[in-house]
Amino acid sequence: MGEHSGGASAVTHNSVSGNAVIAGPLVMAGRVESLTLPAAPPCVTPRQVPRPSALFVNRAEELQKLRAAESDRGAGRIIVVSGLGGVGKTQLVAHWAARVLEQSFPGGHLYADLEEVRRDGAVDVGGVVAGFLRSLGVHPEFIPAALGERTALFRSVTASRDTLVVIDNARQAAEVRPLVPATGLLVVTSRTKLPALSMDGAVQIALDPLDQGAGVELVHSWRVADSDGAAAALVRLCGGLPLALRAVGEWLARRPHLGLNDAVRALGADGLPRLEDGTTSVNAVLDMAYMSLPAPTRRLYQLFGWLPGTTVTGSLVRAAGVPDADEAMGDLLTANVAILVETADRPRRLRLHDVVRAHAREVVRELRDAERDAVLRAVTDFYVAAVAHADIRVLGPGRFRLQPPPTRSLDELCANETLFTNGAEALEWLDAERGNLLAMLRIATEERWYDAVWKLCESLWPLYHSRKHHADSVDAHRMGIEAAQWTGRTDVEIRMRNQLARAFYGLGSYDEATRELDAAGELLGSVTDTRLSGMIWETQGLVALAARRPEDAHTLFARALEANAARNDGHGVIVQTYNVAQALLAGGRPQEALDAAGQAAALAVESGDDAMLPRLGIVQAQALHRLGRVEAAAEAAMRAAEQAAARKLYAKLDQALEVLGEVAASAEDARLRAACEAKSRELRRDAGVPSGE
Incomplete structure (x- = not known):
């Protein structure tokens, strides 16, 4: 890459005026056409609706109503199944879904229980949509951050495939409207009829208690x-x-x-x-059932009452001190008061029926507070260590962290099951635990376990950042700031405010991001670690760049570069030089941007920081293109595309192809431009994104 940068600077400047020439256009187009894309993940049609129970009788009339609504549906039809808690709404839908012919919904069956993602009464609908998109094969890098954009993509993905969406425990129409597939059916269960959905043409099915005969x-x-x-x-x-x-x-x-x-x-x-x-x-019947359970199973039942979240794994159950964890989990399944939750991550998860969970919370009211505190502290300590291990798996041990590495290995922490073995699995585990972790953060904050709060927040960065869970990140890091202030950790407060600012930046809320960064900047004089200063200046630069203030961004990135150089942080120097190049390019200084990107590329090659090469190559290609050096720009973009493909960087590959296509268009190279557009369509198809998105 270093030689390429030097060679590019020696190329004669071409005028991008419609008569520019890319040397060997057939060769370049052939390279694009022969580009090997990252292997698409296996196409697995989701079947997420809970399995039906064998104990199910005499719901023939309601099943017939479901069948009639399914066969008579138009685009985006909605069915609302309403009834008392415990009347069997989910089981009715599960039995109906099990009997529906697979060809009726070739797009698959998607499922979400909104109680699992409800925070202080509000539902993270955007998180539900993102989970559905991943289940339908959309690569995470192509899932947008905003709810509106996610909903639009969901409609596009489901437009060509009949999809069943089942939503449990809805309280308001607004919670489910974004979840209507473009073609297919949305079935909602609720304790009320959600009359507002009648305006959307919803079919109402009221589920009454069983009559005497049934x-x-x-x-x-x-x-x-x-x-x-x-x-x-x-x-x-x-x-x-x-x-x-x-x-x-x-x-x-x-x-x-x-x-x-x-x-x-x-x-x-x-x-x-x-x-x-x-x-x-x-509750009277559940009291009877609870007292009939073996002692370990009663302890697990109590754990569900204490936990603020909704699901458990065997490792968490054991960490909480429940004896014979596997047998206890099996007992609750056999008793039909719990179900297995299907998630993309490895371990088995258990969830109580919402009515049963409410009863479990009543049961533990009679127990000593000391018991509750000991159990929740053990669970919190488990999460602090497990999430730290996940962070290390995803981002590697070299990431700057304020907390020390976990004292217990992952094998010691989870002796009887494997939570994750690599970064991809660790990210899936974090995503499956997302609701539990945010709820646990609230409990830890209430209990003033402040060290646990900020450590969890620091380690959750890869989840919140890569999966764009910005709303969760805002909630979590506000608690992290409070924890830092209570513990007197100025360095932690700076980091928490920076990560909160990055969440606001991801949401496009630049004023809020600036407020957090200004508050963090006022604290920098109290710390000596220049990495913290560099971190704040970098985020300030990103906000300035997004707000179209490239000169301010350049100044801030240059300061961040100096801070990283002072710490001999090689990767940090490369990243900040890349940021400087982006700011120079945005400020209309392409030659300086080209020089900076070339310097960073040489450092990346020397240090083996290969993941940065596609990013730098894209900046080089853009700078060369603006300088009128079309042939060199095409070569830089092509190399960036090849490097991104080799490293399975979907978004960067897509961006490199877009830049190469723009270069081809300015040179009126129709063959190369068509090759780029075709390869981009192929990439997006493999990434689960419909054409045109």
Whole structure:
């Protein structure tokens, strides 16, 4: 790359006036056409809807309504299934989805439980859409940051494939409107009818409790003996709620010497109590089921009550001190009060039914606060170490970090299962834990475990940055700033404010980013580590560049470059020189930009920092193009494309092809331009992005 930069400077300047010539146009076009793209990931059609339970009876009428709505649907039809908690809404949809012919929804079945992504009552809809896009094969580098852009891409991706989307536990119409596929069906479950969706043509299906005949059939499926009509009494006492009836069944399964009359007597003459809003509480039955569980399983049940999140893995359960973790998890599955959650990451995840989770929180109210604190502290410590390991896997051990490496290895932390083995798996694990981690940060902040708070925030940077979870990042780093202030760690506060500013920068909120950076800048005089100064100046430069203030950006990047050079940070010097080159280019100084990019490229080749070469090559190509040196510009862009392809850098490859296409257009090289456009379409197709996006 260094020789290439020197050679480029010796090329005669061409005038980009419509008669410029790229030497060997057929050869250049052939290089583009023969470019080997990164291998597309295996095409896996998502089937995410929870598996149906075997204990399911007499919902023929509702199933028929679902079938009728499915067969009669138009583009983007919506079905709302409403009913009491525990009435079986999710099971109804799961049974229907299992019976739907695969060809009815060749795009796949997508699923999300909004309770898992609800924060203080609000839902991170953008995060749900991003998860759906990844499940449909869109490469993360091509998923935009803004909700509107994500929704538009989701509609484009689903326009050519019939897709089923199932959303559990919706509370408002606004939470689900962005999730309607362009072609296919959206099925929403809710405790209310969401009348606002009627304006969108939604079909309403109300799911009532089981009538006596259906309830008796369910009871007889697990306990046949019913000599004196106790099953009918049991159905009445349970209010016809399948969840309550299954919980009674679990209670009896652990007491084979008892019969249905014993269960009736245990419930009492009044059966399930009524709540203030007139709905039925299943807590009396869940109390019975809970007390019938073995001691380790009760401990796991309590853990669900204490945890602020919604899912657990075996490693977390063991870290919390639950004995016989695998058996306890199996018991909750067998009891039909928990389900397995399918995620892209490696470990098995368990989630309680939302009604059961609410009961678990009632159960732990009776337990000592000291027990809760000890369990949550153990869980927090587990997350601090595991997330730190994930950060190291994703960004490598050389990243500047204020916290020391974890004292326990990943094998010691997770002795019975593998959380992740490489950076890609670590990122998937972090994404699957995203809701749990943000909820845990809130608990740690409330408990004043401030060291844990800022360490988690620092380690979550690769997740928030690479997956563009900017809203989560804003919430997390505000807590991180508070933690830094309470612990008197000025260096930590600077880092937290910088990472918060990067989140605002990603959202395009440059004023907010500037406020955080100004606050951090006022603290720089209190620290001696120049890397912190360089970090702030770099982000200030990025904001200035985005705000079209290239001269300010150049000054700031130059200061960041000096700070990295003072620490002999080779990678930092290359990155900041690249930033300087970008600012010079944006400021209309292409020759200086070319010189800076060439210097950085030479350093990158010398140090083996190959990942920076495509970025630098793109800047060189753009600078050469502006200087009218078309042949050299084409060669620089072509090399950048080849380097990006070799390193599976999808976005940089796409950008290099775009620059090369622009160079070809200015030289009126139709063959080369067509080759670039064709290869870009192929790249985007492999990355799951429809043509035209």
